[in-house]
Amino acid sequence: MTEQFNINQFNCSISGKGQSLVWAHGLCGCMQSEDAIGVYAWHRFPKKLQLIRYDAIGHGLSTQGESVDDYRWPNLAKDMLRVAEYYRAATPLILGGQSMGCATSLYAALMYPERVKGLILMTPPIGWQARANQVDYYHKIAKAARILGGKGLAKMNAKHLDKMLPSWLIDAHKHSVLGMLDGLKSMKRQTLHQLFTAAADNDLPTIEQLTSIDVPTLILAWEGDDAHPVESAITLQKTLPHATLHIASSMDDVNDWPALISEFCLALNQSHTNTP
Template sequence: MTEQFNINQFNCSISGKGQALVWAHGLCGCMQSEDAIGVYAWHRFPKKLQLIRYDAIGHGLSTAGESVDDYLWPSLAKDMLRVAAHYQAPTPMILGGQSMGSATSLYAALANPQSIQGLILMTPPIAWQARANQVNYYYKIAKAARILGGKGLAQMNAKHLDKMLPRWLIDAHKHSVLGMLDGLKSMKCQTLSQLFTAAAQNDLPSKQQLASIRVPTLILAWQDDDAHPIETAIELEKALPNAKLHIANSMDDVDDWPELISDFCLALQQ
């Protein structure tokens, strides 16, 4: 059976021309929440490169998925490659994303290695045995989401931002950091329940699978974030044959990330 793909399901943003970076946001985020937090500085991304961003299924202004399977990382990887194909992104292209978006990028690279020239993995999510220890937590959030919905979860998370982001980043972005919850507020109970049920089932590829991804890879991690521990980033650097890891210990370090991303993409430009 031929799988159907409707680009109208996805809210997308395309700018620039040339070598393409296809970028995916994190769980319960969206393009709007990325722009609100003030870390990414996409407005400074080189115009001689093409930047393709989109709201993942069930997030932001994209339509909701039909089942838990739609939110599994290999499924999100298919969406990423289909969005890129629809906009005729020049290949080989660079894939990247934050947290869930970095997991999406890894699965996309495994699914279609010949079309990938590089990877950018920002704050990769907790993985492997450490993630297995969190499964019950994700199921609890899925249950709570059926009751609270997006607005309720956003209100709860607003009181515990230090469990989602490093304290030093929150302090540096006091006036904008709550904007990261904007995408969550509009999410429906069913979508959130399916998302966190999928989170309980998701995991990064095995280290044996990762060893087959030989393209240049930039890994960006930060300290003091239990959901995105530096241990995951360190293990990814070891498992990926051509990876370089940058660990941020302060806001000054994170402020360098947009330039690191741009320089990485420019270096791969054909």
């Protein structure tokens, strides 16, 4: 990874020491919006492990990308590994993320398998043929973004949260769920246009590619979200060689996710420690 890299482009957060989990947020999200929704409970992540979070290029407090190409998932994967490399995170790494962060992690594992020891895929995005059917939708949003900007899109999405999240999650987090739109509000028109243009081109790795990702994988999916259908998670679980899938149908199920993430990372850390 010898390409020039400027860490000052990225807003990052690092806590703890030890085995590293590098975490990436979803499309139009950021660390702030993750914290606002109250699902992740990162404050409970084990201090004996290192947690590296960051705002992806063009998101949150990170700088804008220069072109559509900056927002294609393989390039986001390179950014993820560069952030880890800059902070001298010991390899192999655990990589994880939500939605776009899932795809980022998968492409990183494909490009540099020797650097990855485990994956956490939260609410995998729509993929393959189902995603191909959405290409026109992404282009429409890209055009709308040029007119509305981040604040306009956030206002529009606030009226249609049921298209972004399961209804039972919205009901459980009525007072905080709008916080997930905070990151979107500050995004520039050009950034959003480039981001959704890239979304029309992006797709999850092929089935053949997925079969080569030979590391333990934790998949966390939820019911009732068309943008993150359970079908994507099931396909990943069936295709990835060492994947475990948990499907949430209630807030009680989702409340277990922080513990599942911590246990997964601790188990991988223990297995590495015990390796001769």
